[in-house]
Amino acid sequence: MKIGVLLKQVPASDARIKIADPSTGIDTADIKWEINPYDEYALEAALQLKDAKQASSVVVLTVGGADADQRIRDALARGADAAVRLDDPAFEGSDCLGIARILAAAAKAEGVELLLAGKQAIDGDNAQVPGMVAELLGWGNISVVDKLEFADGTVKAWRASGGGARDVVEASLPLVITCDKGLNEPRYASLKGIMMAKRKKIAVKGAADLGLDPSTVGAAAALVVEDNWSLPPERPAGRILEGDDATRVKELVRLLRDEAKVI
Amino acid sequence: MGNGILVVAEHEGGTIKKTAYELLTKAGELAASIGGKVSALLIGADDPGDLGAYGAGTVYTVTGDAFTHYTTTATVAALQAAIEAADPAVVLAPASPQAKDAFPRLAARLGAGLGTEVTGLEARDGRVVARRPQYAGKAFTDVHIKGDLALFTVRPNSFAVGEATGGSAEVVALSVDVGEPKVKVVDTEAPSGDTVDLTEADRIVSGGRAVKSKENFDKYIRPLAASIGATVGASRAAVDAGYAPHSEQVGQTGKVVNPSLYIAVGISGAIQHLAGMRTSKIIVAINKDPEAPIFQHSTYGIVGDLFDICPLLTEEFQALG
Numbered sequence: 001m002k003i004g005v006l007l008k009q010v011p012a013s014d015a016r017i018k019i020a021d022p023s024t025g026i027d028t029a030d031i032k033w034e035i036n037p038y039d040e041y042a043l044e045a046a047l048q049l050k051d052a053k054q055a056s057s058v059v060v061l062t063v064g065g066a067d068a069d070q071r072i073r074d075a076l077a078r079g080a081d082a083a084v085r086l087d088d089p090a091f092e093g094s095d096c097l098g099i100a101r102i103l104a105a106a107a108k109a110e111g112v113e114l115l116l117a118g119k120q121a122i123d124g125d126n127a128q129v130p131g132m133v134a135e136l137l138g139w140g141n142i143s144v145v146d147k148l149e150f151a152d153g154t155v156k157a158w159r160a161s162g163g164g165a166r167d168v169v170e171a172s173l174p175l176v177i178t179c180d181k182g183l184n185e186p187r188y189a190s191l192k193g194i195m196m197a198k199r200k201k202i203a204v205k206g207a208a209d210l211g212l213d214p215s216t217v218g219a220a221a222a223l224v225v226e227d228n229w230s231l232p233p234e235r236p237a238g239r240i241l242e243g244d245d246a247t248r249v250k251e252l253v254r255l256l257r258d259e260a261k262v263i
Numbered sequence: 264m265g266n267g268i269l270v271v272a273e274h275e276g277g278t279i280k281k282t283a284y285e286l287l288t289k290a291g292e293l294a295a296s297i298g299g300k301v302s303a304l305l306i307g308a309d310d311p312g313d314l315g316a317y318g319a320g321t322v323y324t325v326t327g328d329a330f331t332h333y334t335t336t337a338t339v340a341a342l343q344a345a346i347e348a349a350d351p352a353v354v355l356a357p358a359s360p361q362a363k364d365a366f367p368r369l370a371a372r373l374g375a376g377l378g379t380e381v382t383g384l385e386a387r388d389g390r391v392v393a394r395r396p397q398y399a400g401k402a403f404t405d406v407h408i409k410g411d412l413a414l415f416t417v418r419p420n421s422f423a424v425g426e427a428t429g430g431s432a433e434v435v436a437l438s439v440d441v442g443e444p445k446v447k448v449v450d451t452e453a454p455s456g457d458t459v460d461l462t463e464a465d466r467i468v469s470g471g472r473a474v475k476s477k478e479n480f481d482k483y484i485r486p487l488a489a490s491i492g493a494t495v496g497a498s499r500a501a502v503d504a505g506y507a508p509h510s511e512q513v514g515q516t517g518k519v520v521n522p523s524l525y526i527a528v529g530i531s532g533a534i535q536h537l538a539g540m541r542t543s544k545i546i547v548a549i550n551k552d553p554e555a556p557i558f559q560h561s562t563y564g565i566v567g568d569l570f571d572i573c574p575l576l577t578e579e580f581q582a583l584g
């Protein structure tokens with residue numbers, strides 16, 4: 001079984017976000033990029049399946065520019081066998097459905113049977129792409145998984161089902177699974193891994209290589225358009241309560257009841 | 264081209280959730296501008312409760328064995344059938360684990376645009392425009408959906424529930440052919456507590472690293488939460504140290520919450536924690552360091568020792584009755 005890992009680079013989780021232009025988006029000048037943290041869980045899950053000889057190989061799939069290569073190299077250094085970066089001027093301005101079309105075509109071209117992805121990318125926080133890929137491929141999907149077992153082509157997974165409950169589900173391949181924190185502890189690249197990764201190639205493919213109709217992706221095909229970027233509304237300065245503990249606690253309860261009206 | 268708004272009404276064992284009334288209230292406002300009727304969809308239940316009173320003219324119901332427990336296959340089929348029946352311009356669902364799972368598939372199947380986790384909705388020039396956080400709430404954007412159908416999942420507690428002024432709804436049972444689900448539910452693990460799930464909770468009390476042990480967490484944080492019927496949350500530091508389970512983590516790699524009241528106890532206010540709770544309406548911080556960043560984001564702050572403050576506050580809350 002060959003596994004595809006959907007991997008995206010995102011601003012580090014502690015990045016300060018500034019708006020470049022309200023109509024286009026954030027200022028990326030000072031941003032430090034990282035592998036989307038949830039994609040690290042997906043990559044680790046794939047590598048563990050390979051370590052356990054349940055997967056033959058792991059290929060990383062990324063829609064993005066050459067600036068993503070460092071993150072892809074990191075994934076290769078951790079143990080992924082191959083990587084394909086999907087890059088084409090026709091891809092620019094794609095919405096989630098466009099990205100999903102590109103990734104679905106790439107997954108088909110690579111002949112993978114299991115796609116592991118993050119539960120969401122912490123830039124747009126959309127949580128859309130993997131479910132869309134599953135639909136486009138006609139595969140089953142399991143979202144937000146924090147425990148996974150795999151035996152004889154059958155996957156058993158634990159996922160949140162709302163109200164704090166969890167479902168235990170079973171499915172057979174092919175599948176798209178999205179990964180949550182708790183699934184595993186992502187490994188770091190070893191020195192040997194870093195050296196080996198230098199010899200691995202990152203293949204770059206465009207619409208023509210994938211047999212993808214360019215009019216179905218990119219800005220022109222996008223159904224979702226975002227604008228009016230702004231920073232979150234400022235909170236008015238908080239009120240620090242004064243007095244001894246008992247006084248402050250009483251005052252807090254009074255404020256919550258009479259001023260904020262939340263209790 | 265459709266018109267009007269279809270609201271996905273979620274329920275817990277047949278009892279309709281507050282999110283349904285939040286969405287119906289908003290849908291009524293929007294429909295007044297964009298035109299068309301408001302309808303609702305109930306999956307796996309057939310008692311429309313107060314959906315009519317809150318503005319749903321029609322309630323579509325889908326029942327049967329395939330719908331007693333959530334599966335992606337069945338829910339997407341039900342949504343598709345309801346959209347065919349109601350022919351809406353806009354579909355609103357709560358950003359619940361189920362909707363977050365089903366809607367991307369639905370969007371791809373119908374070739375429709377989807378905006379997830381939106382926190383604002385507004386009618387502009389006859390269309391609905393959403394507002395949503397990105398970068399964990401560090402930025403916000405408007406979301407415009409092109410085409411005939413716009414799909415949105417909405418964060419719970421984003422809108423107030425209005426007055427029940429409507430009448431009773433016409434109930435239309437839809438028959439939906441589900442086929443074999445690709446992913447089967449073999450077991451369900453019940454929630455650990457009996458409180459509302461964090462993502463839907465209206466009140467949350469969270470503890471951080473400063474709580475120091477699981478015993479203290481159980482002794483100081485849980486009773487404080489219980490005293491106001493709040494759901495318990497935790498920082499990642501508290502979860503990683505084993506004071507609370509991961510299901511209670513709030514933040515970038517935990518749950519995103521949107522309560523009316525969030526009380527942060529012994530939590531510094533790291534950017535990844537703020538990512539999960541910054542849209543809370545009222546934030547209270549209890550921290551012994553006056554310089555803790557959490558105070559810059561809180562409505563009310565007490566600079567003090569949590570081990571002194573928590574018992575006093577629990578007592579005062581209990582006294583409210």
Ligand SMILES: Cc1cc2nc3c(=O)[nH]c(=O)nc-3n(C[C@H](O)[C@H](O)[C@H](O)COP(=O)(O)OP(=O)(O)OC[C@H]3O[C@@H](n4cnc5c(N)ncnc54)[C@H](O)[C@@H]3O)c2cc1C
Pocket residue numbers: 013037470471472473497498499500501512513514515516517518528529530531532533534535536539549550551552555567568569570
């Ligand atoms: C990729 C990534 C994802 C992350 N995701 C999350 C996430 O989802 N959620 C999350 O919470 N964090 C997350 N973090 C971690 C985050 O950066 C912080 O490390 C974490 O939030 C700190 O938890 P804390 O506030 O409990 O602990 P600390 O930062 O150690 O703060 C403890 C606070 O308690 C105060 N204090 C100490 N003693 C007392 C006392 N007796 N009484 C009152 N106050 C006291 C201190 O003044 C201090 O402000 C993430 C980090 C990364 C890199």
Ligand SMILES: Nc1ncnc2c1ncn2[C@@H]1O[C@H](COP(=O)(O)O)[C@@H](O)[C@H]1O
Pocket residue numbers: 005006007008036038039042061062063064096099103116117118119120121122124125126127128129130
């Ligand atoms: N450009 C991309 N390239 C590769 N994978 C992606 C891309 N965008 C999204 N994904 C995958 O889809 C997941 C969810 O992303 P999103 O739907 O954007 O929140 C991510 O965690 C990735 O695994």
